[in-house]
Every structure is written in C-alpha cells, then in structure tokens.
Amino acid sequence: MNPPIVELRRVGKAFQAADGAPRTVLADVDFTLRENEIVALLGQSGSGKSTLLRIIAGLIPADRGEVLYRQQPLHGTARGIGMVFQSFALFPWLTVQQNVELGLEARGMAGAERARRAAQAIGLIGLQGFEGALPRELSGGMRQRVGIARALVVEPDVLLMDEAFSALDVLTGERLRDEILDLWTARQMPTRSMLIVSHSIEEAVMMADRVLILASDPGRVRYQMSVGLPRPRDPDGADVRALVDEIYGVMTAGRVRPVPAVFPAATAATDATDATAATAAAALAPVGEEAEPLRLDHRLPQADIGRMEGLLERLHAAPFHGRAGLPRLGEDTELTDEDLLPLTEALALLGLAQLERGDLSLTPLGKRYVEAEHAERQSLFGRQLLSQVPLAAHIHHSLHQEPGRELPQGPFLHLLRDSLDAEEAERVLRVAIEWGRHGTAYDYDYRTGRIQLPEGAASLAAKTSSQPPSPPTPPA
Numbered sequence: 001m002n003p004p005i006v007e008l009r010r011v012g013k014a015f016q017a018a019d020g021a022p023r024t025v026l027a028d029v030d031f032t033l034r035e036n037e038i039v040a041l042l043g044q045s046g047s048g049k050s051t052l053l054r055i056i057a058g059l060i061p062a063d064r065g066e067v068l069y070r071q072q073p074l075h076g077t078a079r080g081i082g083m084v085f086q087s088f089a090l091f092p093w094l095t096v097q098q099n100v101e102l103g104l105e106a107r108g109m110a111g112a113e114r115a116r117r118a119a120q121a122i123g124l125i126g127l128q129g130f131e132g133a134l135p136r137e138l139s140g141g142m143r144q145r146v147g148i149a150r151a152l153v154v155e156p157d158v159l160l161m162d163e164a165f166s167a168l169d170v171l172t173g174e175r176l177r178d179e180i181l182d183l184w185t186a187r188q189m190p191t192r193s194m195l196i197v198s199h200s201i202e203e204a205v206m207m208a209d210r211v212l213i214l215a216s217d218p219g220r221v222r223y224q225m226s227v228g229l230p231r232p233r234d235p236d237g238a239d240v241r242a243l244v245d246e247i248y249g250v251m252t253a254g255r256v257r258p259v260p261a262v263f264p265a266a267t268a269a270t271d272a273t274d275a276t277a278a279t280a281a282a283a284l285a286p287v288g289e290e291a292e293p294l295r296l297d298h299r300l301p302q303a304d305i306g307r308m309e310g311l312l313e314r315l316h317a318a319p320f321h322g323r324a325g326l327p328r329l330g331e332d333t334e335l336t337d338e339d340l341l342p343l344t345e346a347l348a349l350l351g352l353a354q355l356e357r358g359d360l361s362l363t364p365l366g367k368r369y370v371e372a373e374h375a376e377r378q379s380l381f382g383r384q385l386l387s388q389v390p391l392a393a394h395i396h397h398s399l400h401q402e403p404g405r406e407l408p409q410g411p412f413l414h415l416l417r418d419s420l421d422a423e424e425a426e427r428v429l430r431v432a433i434e435w436g437r438h439g440t441a442y443d444y445d446y447r448t449g450r451i452q453l454p455e456g457a458a459s460l461a462a463k464t465s466s467q468p469p470s471p472p473t474p475p476a
C-alpha cells in the first residue's frame with residue numbers, strides 16, 4: 001500500500017448556528033489519502049464536503065481529532081497542499097501571469113524564478129499566449145485553467161479540487177477534466193495525489209481510484225468504493241456505467257423511508273386507487289433498512305414543482321414507461337446529479353415515485369398524478385404533503401388553530417433554527433411554502449411574510465384526515 005500523505009483521525013467540526021448554539025457539520029471523520037491516488041468525495045449538498053477540503057487545505061481548523069500531513073500535525077496551510085476552487089477565485093485586476101505567480105510571491109521567491117515557474121505552469125495547462133490577459137478577457141474554461149495553474153505552480157504534493165469543473169459548461173468541464181487526467185497519467189503534474197469534491201457521479205468514477213460518500217447531519221464517511229479501472233476510461237463503457245449505477249444506488253438508498261398509509265382508512269375504504277397507492281407507498285423503504293419517520297426539521301430537498309412534474313412526465317413517457325435508471329434519466333432530461341438527486345428524493349418523500357438501487361419508478365399514485373388534470377394534481381400533492389412532511393403538517397395545523405387563519409413565518413423559522421443554520425432554515429421553509437402553495441395546503445403573502453390558509457382549505461384538511469392533524473414530534 002502506498003504511504004499516506006494526508007490522514008484525518010476522528011475529525012470533527014461544528015459551526016455556530018444563528019442562535020449561537022454549535023451545529024456539528026463533521027463528526028468522527030477518518031480518512032487517509034495515499035500517494036499516487038485520486039480520491040473523489042461525493043455527498044448531498046451540505047454534508048460537509050467543502051468543509052472537509054478546507055480543513056485539509058488548512059484554511060479552517062478542525063475542532064476535534066487530528067489532521068496529519070506527511071505524518072506531521074497540520075497547523076494552518078501547508079506548502080505541499082494546493083487547492084482549486086469552483087469560483088476560480090482570481091484577482092480581476094491581475095493578469096494571468098500575475099495571478100499564477102501570486103502563490104510564489106507569498107513564499108518570497110525571486111522574480112526571475114517566479115516568472116520561470118509560472119510560465120511552466122501556464123504552458124502545462126495550455127494557456128500560452130494569454131500571460132498578459134486579464135481574467136475578464138477569458139472564457140470560464142480559461143479562467144479555471146488559470147485557477148489550476150495557480151494551484152500547480154507551487155508544485156503541491158496534494159491537489160484539492162472543490163467542484164472545480166461545475167461552474168463550466170458540460171463540454172468545457174469534461175475537456176478540462178480529461179486534460180488534467182492525461183497530465184496525471186503521464187506524470188507531468190508535480191502532484192502526488194488529488195482529492196476532488198464533486199456533485200457528478202460520472203466525474204467521480206471517471207477520475208478517481210477511490211470514491212467516498214459522505215453522509216449528512218453530521219458528515220461522516222458512509223461508504224467507500226475502489227475504482228480499479230485503467231485510464232483513460234470510457235464514460236460510455238460498461239465498467240464505468242456499472243459503477244455509476246452502483247453509486248447512484250448507494251446515494252439514493254436511505255434517503256427514503258416507508259410511507260405510512262397515504263390516506264386515512266375512512267377515505268381509502270371508499271377509494272380503491274388510493275388504497276392501492278397506500279400499499280405501493282408502503283413499499284418505499286430501501287431494502288434491509290429500518291426507516292425512521294421524517295423529522296420536523298428534515299432538510300427538505302431543493303426541488304422545484306415544475307421540475308418535479310417534468311421528471312414525472314418523462315418517467316411516464318416512452319422509452320421509460322414508468323421506470324428508469326437515474327444515469328439514463330439524467331442524460332435524457334439533461335439534469336445534473338446536483339439537480340436530479342433532490343428531485344428524485346422529493347418525489348420519493350411524497351410517495352409519487354420510488355427509488356430502489358439507483359432506479360426511479362412511478363408509484364401508482366405518481367402515475368395517477370401524471371395522468372391527472374391540474375386541479376387533481378394539486379389536490380393529490382397537498383394530501384401527500386400533509387401526510388408525509390411533518391413541517392407542512394405543522395404549519396397547516398398551526399394555521400387551523402388561529403382564528404385569523406394566518407401566521408407570520410417567523411415562529412416557523414425560529415423553530416427550524418433550533419437545529420439548522422439561518423440560511424438552511426430559510427431554504428427549508430421556502431421549500432415547504434412552495435410545496436404547500438402548489439398543494440393548496442396554505443398560501444404565502446410575499447408582501448407581509450405571512451402564511452395563511454387559502455379559501456376552501458378546510459375541505460383539504462377534511463380529506464387529508466378525519467382527525468385534525470396532530471402536531472408532529474418536535475425535533476430531537
């Protein structure tokens with residue numbers, strides 16, 4: 001086994017939430033990056049991937065555990081570790097050459113040597129002739145080349161890449177990725193190992209020798225997989241596709257829990273389709289996993305209604321006829337993994353689709369939804385929302401308790417901030433509001449920031465439950 005370059009031992013990190021309470025982002029992360037390997041880090045948005053990278057880069061300290069670089073504890077930035085950011089992070093007023101030289105200047109290197117090394121890095125990454133250009137004169141792909149040259153010029157042992165290709169259009173991102181891999185394979189890079197954070201499963205499989213998947217809340221290594229394929233790899237090859245499918249399966253497993261009876265017994269007894277839907281939805285649990293009910297503060301996936309409907313419609317139509325592997329569906333809809341995974345999660349949460357081993361299939365209820373007119377779609381959506389998403393049920397129930405049938409959003413935000421940071425609490429409430437509006441469960445006044453029951457909401461509540469909705473269990 002190759003010697004380790006970076007080692008993380010039981011690393012933990014917490015940030016302060018809006019109310020001042022610490023919120024654990026990483027817990028007990030153990031990880032070793034070895035010489036001559038590329039490791040890809042995947043995980044849901046917010047699972048702590050960038051935080052982990054920033055800790056290794058020495059940009060922020062870990063709160064717990066140890067970070068070793070070549071067997072020595074890491075304090076602050078290490079000379080041998082370079083990082084490429086998604087946002088390029090170039091100085092707009094400096095030329096390409098000056099941006100690339102920057103890291104060397106900080107090390108006190110003499111001007112002539114700086115210029116020589118920068119020219120070499122610029123040449124390596126294909127930017128000859130642009131040394132005097134300003135970032136604004138360059139395309140996105142060229143700007144990221146500058147970002148990479150700037151990281152490589154210090155000849156880092158370890159190159160960290162935080163979604164380095166995701167701000168680029170697909171073709172440019174793939175071309176740059178392949179060029180980096182060619183340099184790596186031909187050992188033209190000074191770098192001994194790379195750790196890349198990505199949202200693209202295919203990118204991870206194309207690049208990495210090992211793929212790690214971080215679990216969320218708190219982030220910890222949930223799964224790892226070796227990718228023992230020779231390079232160059234063919235993105236359409238059977239080996240790559242099989243691994244991509246396997247990772248989709250892992251990443252979508254455990255995101256879904258079994259859905260209890262979709263409709264109350266009284267309604268289901270008179271509605272055979274609903275009863276079928278209830279049975280189908282109860283089969284949603286990933287095989288072999290004990291599922292837990294959603295919590296009030298569940299980080300609802302960022303899923304736009306229009307896109308959810310678009311995905312359901314694609315899934316329903318030929319060639320899928322109700323079932324598709326996620327990679328294929330992603331290709332067909334041109335959705336990136338970053339967009340596709342939250343959409344599939346939302347559909348599964350709502351019992352409209354079912355996720356199993358990387359395949360998404362319509363449930364009978366989902367099929368009914370696709371085939372329905374707008375009003376019936378809204379009504380189905382609202383009923384599913386109130387029965388499956390505790391936050392929505394809580395909002396709906398609270399509004400019912402109010403004589404004026406409306407409440408400010410503040411108390412709900414406050415509740416979410418007990419466990420989520422301010423930005424995430426805001427995002428989750430926004431999703432619950434958008435979903436609630438579509439399901440006509442409640443409405444939102446953008447002028448006043450108040451949530452209100454729409455006209456006729458009583459009938460939705462009555463259809464959803466024969467009892468008034470009970471408040472959900474508060475977050476642990």
Ligand SMILES: Nc1ncnc2c1ncn2[C@@H]1O[C@H](COP(=O)(O)OP(=O)(O)OP(=O)(O)O)[C@@H](O)[C@H]1O
Pocket residue numbers: 015016025043044045046047048049050051052421423424
């Ligand atoms: N400086 C900070 N202060 C407070 N909270 C932070 C800070 N940096 C990150 N967080 C929070 O930590 C969590 C993890 O963030 P991080 O950026 O590491 O996740 P990620 O997996 O890289 O997400 P994404 O894939 O969306 O980039 C998020 O909830 C984020 O809001």
